[in-house]
Amino acid sequence: MKPGPDDKVRQFTVQPDDDGIRLDRWFKRNLPQIGFGMVSKWARTGQIRVDGKRVKPDDRLAAGQIVRVPPGGEQTGRKPKPRRELSEAEIAEARAMVIKQTKSAIVLNKPPGLATQGGSKTHHHVDGLLDAFVEGEGEGAGPRPRLVHRLDKDTSGVLLVARTPGSAASYSKRFSGRSARKIYWALVVGVPEVAEGTIDAPLAKQPGTGGEKMHIDEEGGQRAVTRYRVVDKAGNRAAWVELEPLTGRTHQLRVHLAAIGHPIVGDGKYGGKDAFLTGQISRKMHLHARRLIIAQPDGGKLDVTAELPEHFAASMESIGFDEGLSDASPLRGDDAPERSKAEKKQAARAHAKQYRKARRGERRTRSTPTKKSKPTAKPGSRKR
Template identity: 75%
Template sequence: MSEAETGNDVRLFTVGEDDAGARLDRWFKRHLPQIGFATISRWARTGQIRVDGKRAKPEDRVEPGQQIRVPPGGEADGPGAPARRTLSDADRAAARAMVIAETPSAIVLNKPPGLATQGGTKTTRHVDGLLEAFTDGDAPRPRLVHRLDKDTSGVLLIARTAGSAGFFAKRFAGRAARKVYWALVVGVPEVREGTIDAALAKQPGSGGEKMHVDHEGGQPARTRYRVVDKAGDKAAWLELEPLTGRTHQLRVHCAAMGHPIVGDGKYGGPDAFLTGSISRKMHLHARRLVIDEPGGGRIDALADLPEHFAVSMAQLGFDEATSEAAPLRQSTVERTPEAKKQAARQHAKQYRKARRGERRGRRDAAGKPAPRRGPKR
């Protein structure tokens, strides 16, 4: 959206690509939220709002390149535009330090543990409050399109405009976005690879702050998991891929499997903590996000582990290169063709190595294949 000044404080706006097909009242809500719907309706009835010089109704659709004439005033009748936060230099630096990839439609962050995604009761510092660091003058404020728990670290996608936010939101809602998490759990699942299918609902008496498995009244929830490595019988490193998007889904499913995420006392209780020097912080990390972009292209972003998680991995003897999602890279739009080929070769090499280890583990002392103990995916 661009604005041109005219006489008598009448404003002219040019509709941008992100607003293609939007209702006129929706356009106002996106770009002039301080003007209320009653005012917009009155202006439309009296012909004061014009689109390409013609009278327009609130329900009319606008297209890129059209000019919208907006009369002066109207702000006093609206709810008021959300005040922009004034960030300190330290806040701006902290926000910029989280960036792992940028595209014309998105900013990809690596959210640290302990930082909430949005504000709430007694929560004044959060990612949403730091997004002013990515605005330039009158540029639209970037928008959140999904969330991570406060103590979960990793990939968080921020949309640059309302149009791209709507595009990404549809991909998340339609399960077209692929999300891969890493977790350290207590103990080792007997079945090394499979899908957890357990419906979830809000736990009564928790005020909606806690979820639990409810096969009869809960909403469907499915999580694909794979044991990447294990440290004896003490702990395991899992790759988790949520196939649905329920609140606290991965945490509840791991606990329901009998292997709570290390540091997740909310769902694992005292059993969620390992003895020794392993950190008591939660070990759940959004490692990878793959999602299509508006207009073509694809974001494929990986986030480095936070310090406490990386230290615990080393102490337990886990090598990050073991995972299929391990090779670090920027967004695929920033990789050269040769870099893509090299990453594919490395992926294939790691996969063959992992499969050789699995095949050896399936043979008994006589050298014959041992019977499978669980489903193979």
């Protein structure tokens, strides 16, 4: 936004990030010190003008339009929320997670064990580290990046953060509209009988858990759909699967896999003691947001892949799974050219070498599923 030459009447140009936004929300985003009541009064009395015309609070703006704002209107007693000063270690932690940056987004590879947002007993989380990416200082500082989706604390992988309020709105619309494509990798106990299929089972909060746990609820649950594909298997002991959630319910992948009798390795919450494998396999959860494909606000497509965390990569190697067997291509097809098996293996070795090098010397940080309903996977291809 660029103020006009008049010191009293202010004029702002609607930026591309704010294209299509309602007038009242434009004020909340760009002039938060002016309350909704004042915006409504100004609109009612014709003091707010857009390209010289009267407007209503719910009218939508277009990029390039000029918004005329009368002087004053600031609410007294309101102070901007101060930004928390981050330590050098926290800034380094935040920047170490970055795998890609664009004009509209910062893409992170979230490690397992780090919460996405805070809670009553959670004080260290991704959202608390986002001030590390604010450009500038003081009154001239840029907008604070915003989370537009979440990952469970123990799930690792691709986490997209929007740089501006406008890009946050655009990305949020993609996620809520289910046009964003998310591909996960998981190690599961046992091997699904159907090698490729769909799990369609509604989910609801499990009573008595305070909303901390979900379960299958055929009558009152919200529809939840997951597509999966078995990439490889280790006898009858374990399988490596690719997952694509077609809906975005809480703990969806974890509940769905446990419900068909193949809980994610390390997910004691939904798999109980059966979710843990013996031997050298880590007891941490083996669920990783491997790839995200999403349309960008200014056109084009963002396509990002996140490397496996240390415990997951070690388990893959211990079991004998070759990362080169999958390039995490979307389960509904992809325009990317197919790579040969040799190329996939070479890429996997390069990734593993780079990962071990980055991790070398790094300091290590410190109930059974409901049986009410057990959905069966709908066959999507031949058995393996």
